[in-house]
């Protein structure tokens with residue numbers, strides 16, 4: 492039975508009790524009731540001022556303020572564009588190297604291209620240029636095509652695709668074994684003489700490795716041939732990994748097992764200014780070479 496007693500401070504007791512806690516019929520606080528009663532007024536005001544009522548056919552009431560989310564977005568964009576305009580104008584007239592040598596402009600270039608890098612470069616090279624499986628690291632100082640600002644800009648503009656021929660069937664088992672030993676040792680600063688002969692083309696296979704990798708096996712930026720002596724591998728530094736590259740090549744159309752390595756050209760998809768900024772972004776990941 493519901494009852495009233497002093498301890499309830501006048502509130503009716505519902506008679507419900509759980510673990511010694513009784514449920515009373517108190518009104519919510521006054522301030523809360525006032526707010527509650529004002530809510531419909533707030534709603535009506537909102538309905539009048541803002542687009543709210545949907546009509547059949549997809550349109551809606553416009554609201555007295557004429558506000559739209561798209562309008563707000565465009566206004567924000569215009570504000571950003573007007574802040575950026577003087578920088579954009581300046582950057583358009585500068586070379587990538589000049590941008591690099593001007594800390595304020597370099598900062599601006601990096602900040603304003605971050606999103607583009609994230610949208611189109613990061614999926615292969617990682618958001619911080621840390622590289623990915625079979626995609627080169629851009630944040631170190633090991634370069635296939637060179638790390639001066641001009642070379643980086645050229646890479647991004649024209650694209651790249653290293654060609655390493657497939658050498659399957661070229662070597663006798665002996666030559667191949669020696670060559671693999673040479674490649675293994677070269678990574679650790681040692682020279683395995685019989686293998687060096689194979690590399691230099693002095694055996695029957697007449698391999699033309701130095702044409703692209705150089706006589707010192709340190710690679711050549713002009714063809715993007717990897718440095719074979721630095722223990723940094725484009726693909727896989729294990730014996731099997733190196734052997735796979737040797738036997739099937741890179742981008743060798745005639746070999747179905749060839750490794751694929753194509754850096755797309757961005758000339759027709761990005762503006763000059765965007766490419767300059769990207770080159771600065773890549774350079775400043777940390778591995779850029781002062782030319």
Ligand code: HEC
Nearest residue numbers: 611612615627634635636637646651652653752753754769
């Ligand atoms: C579809 C994947 C892909 C995308 C997207 C991509 N790249 Fe590459 N990038 C590569 C590959 C693969 C290579 C290595 C090419 C080779 O081995 O010959 C490369 C090489 C490079 C190099 C040369 C590295 C060196 O060691 O010389 C730079 C610089 C570079 N990319 C920058 C960029 C930038 C900046 C973007 C965005 C505009 C970008 N890449 C987008 C795949 C990609």
Ligand code: HEC
Nearest residue numbers: 653654655698699700703715716717724725726736741752
């Ligand atoms: C026509 C030029 C050319 C010739 C000839 C050539 N290479 Fe290459 N090689 C390349 C290029 C370019 C790359 C890098 C491909 C890439 O990453 O895009 C490469 C990559 C490699 C790699 C992988 C390196 C890594 O970092 O993963 C090895 C190993 C290699 N070459 C060994 C050889 C050997 C051994 C010979 C001779 C039997 C040879 N190459 C002949 C152009 C050549």
